[in-house]
Amino acid sequence: MKSVHLLLLLFCQSVSLMAQSELAIDGRFEDWAAIPLIVDDSKPEAVQGAIDLLQLGIADNDEYLHFYLKVDQEILWQGENRITIYLDTDDDPSTGEEIGGIGADLSFTFGERRGQLLEGKDTLALEFQHLGLVGAPSTTSAHFEWAFSWGAKAEGGQMTLPKKPFRLVIVDEVGGDMLPDEDGLRYIPTLKSRSPLPEVTFERQDSNHLRLLSHNVNRRHFHPEKKDAFTRVYQALSPDLLLLQEAYKGSADEILEYFQPALPPSRSGNWYAYRSGAEATVLLSPYPAKAVVPLGNSAAYLLQLPGHKEPQLALIALSMPCCRQDSARQAEADQILAFIRDLQTPGGTFNLPKGTPIMLAGDANLVGLKRQYHTLLEGSIQDETTYGKAFSPDWDSTPLKDLHPPHFQRPHTYTWRGNGFFPGRLDYVFYTDSVLKIGHHFVFDTVGLPKATLEKYNLQEMDAPNTYKHMPLVVDMVLE
Ligand SMILES: [Ca+2]
Numbered sequence: 454m455k456s457v458h459l460l461l462l463l464f465c466q467s468v469s470l471m472a473q474s475e476l477a478i479d480g481r482f483e484d485w486a487a488i489p490l491i492v493d494d495s496k497p498e499a500v501q502g503a504i505d506l507l508q509l510g511i512a513d514n515d516e517y518l519h520f521y522l523k524v525d526q527e528i529l530w531q532g533e534n535r536i537t538i539y540l541d542t543d544d545d546p547s548t549g550e551e552i553g554g555i556g557a558d559l560s561f562t563f564g565e566r567r568g569q570l571l572e573g574k575d576t577l578a579l580e581f582q583h584l585g586l587v588g589a590p591s592t593t594s595a596h597f598e599w600a601f602s603w604g605a606k607a608e609g610g611q612m613t614l615p616k617k618p619f620r621l622v623i624v625d626e627v628g629g630d631m632l633p634d635e636d637g638l639r640y641i642p643t644l645k646s647r648s649p650l651p652e653v654t655f656e657r658q659d660s661n662h663l664r665l666l667s668h669n670v671n672r673r674h675f676h677p678e679k680k681d682a683f684t685r686v687y688q689a690l691s692p693d694l695l696l697l698q699e700a701y702k703g704s705a706d707e708i709l710e711y712f713q714p715a716l717p718p719s720r721s722g723n724w725y726a727y728r729s730g731a732e733a734t735v736l737l738s739p740y741p742a743k744a745v746v747p748l749g750n751s752a753a754y755l756l757q758l759p760g761h762k763e764p765q766l767a768l769i770a771l772s773m774p775c776c777r778q779d780s781a782r783q784a785e786a787d788q789i790l791a792f793i794r795d796l797q798t799p800g801g802t803f804n805l806p807k808g809t810p811i812m813l814a815g816d817a818n819l820v821g822l823k824r825q826y827h828t829l830l831e832g833s834i835q836d837e838t839t840y841g842k843a844f845s846p847d848w849d850s851t852p853l854k855d856l857h858p859p860h861f862q863r864p865h866t867y868t869w870r871g872n873g874f875f876p877g878r879l880d881y882v883f884y885t886d887s888v889l890k891i892g893h894h895f896v897f898d899t900v901g902l903p904k905a906t907l908e909k910y911n912l913q914e915m916d917a918p919n920t921y922k923h924m925p926l927v928v929d930m931v932l933e
């Protein structure tokens with residue numbers, strides 16, 4: 454009944470892909486174009502309401518095991534589904550749980566964010582950390598990519614993913630669809646070496662570049678036991694503009710006084726400190742703000758650079774409603790875009806000289822419907838009655854650009870790492886790329902940096918997580 458097209462699955466359904474995996478878990482899927490699909494069951498089956506599993510891709514290197522999955526509808530990957538991967542990690546159908554022709558020794562249900570490992574007669578509970586799981590996107594989507602880490606370990610130290618051939622099936626436990634639909638799939642890893650890491654340098658490419666550091670500190674900024682970690686991180690990153698979110702404690706001036714010793718000398722000789730928005734965004738800046746505008750939980754700062762009467766940079770601090778508040782988050786995205794339209798249109802409350810760079814940076818909390826992402830990027834306002842017509846928010850009537858700052862030490866772009874949910878890209882930089890060039894940019898994490906790098910920048914390996922679960926985003930602006 455299914456037309457399963459098994460590419461490369463000649464003899465015993467064994468697969469060993471020649472394609473080397475240099476894949477990034479970033480919610481973009483162009484990188485999978487070079488990887489042959491392992492299962493392509495693209496013909497949708499009309500099972501009312503149930504999820505149809507359509508395509509599966511697998512690739513690996515000596516560090517990660519990568520997966521691509523396409524389904525027939527937009528779903529939330531880490532909630533509200535019961536899609537389960539079953540792995541026969543000892544490649545022995547006679548051991549483990551019998552399902553789809555394999556003997557599964559390990560299973561993980563993505564929508565429940567938990568799984569289990571069978572060890573002899575014992576069943577051990579697994580969370581995402583025990584598989585080294587990183588996935589994207591964190592919004593709803595019809596396709597997902599994720600990586601497991603070889604040699605990841607369960608709570609008690611048992612290896613969950615040994616580096617050797619295995620069998621698998623993926624099942625939607627609700628509707629019953631299965632990929633592949635019979636006899637499982639056997640995968641022989643290539644275990645090829647990853648490309649060498651890029652050189653880790655935090656310095657600006659040019660000393661004139663204006664560096665913004667965005668960091669959701671969620672009330673942790675004044676914790677005495679975190680002061681050293683915050684100080685080392687900000688000293689290593691040397692921001693010109695420090696943009697904090699959820700800095701509820703202390704006035705803007707108190708926060709400036711507290712962090713100034715960790716910051717480089719101000720570019721103007723002066724420091725200005727502002728705070729706005731219901732989630733306490735705080736901006737420490739060498740340049741004064743001509744206007745500070747609360748936008749729900751978020752806020753806008755219109756900065757006046759030396760020698761100019763009008764604002765030369767519009768910085769919008771994102772701190773959008775969290776978690777399951779999809780409608781509040783959408784309303785705030787609409788409100789922010791309506792504000793950008795006002796900036797760009799003569800009349801109204803605020804005006805910017807044509808071509809003034811606009812940047813949105815901060816915690817967008819995009820963990821629900823992907824519409825919010827499209828609103829921020831493309832101006833697709835949902836509530837046009839309240840916030841006006843959809844429009845293209847760059848000055849040349851195109852969408853903004855999503856910067857996608859990368860990590861140095863791993864091919865991932867998540868900006869939040871905590872317990873309970875998978876690591877996710879919650880923090881974003883969107884900007885008017887028709888009028889603004891960007892220099893160096895990255896997600897800052899100390900975990901997994903080479904020892905020499907940590908020493909060079911006077912950092913300790915746990916400094917980033919010891920500040921907070923959100924990682925700093927660093928972006929250098931090339932202003933005229
Ligand atoms: Ca990707």
Ligand SMILES: [Ca+2]
Nearest residue numbers: 545548549556
């Ligand atoms: Ca087995």
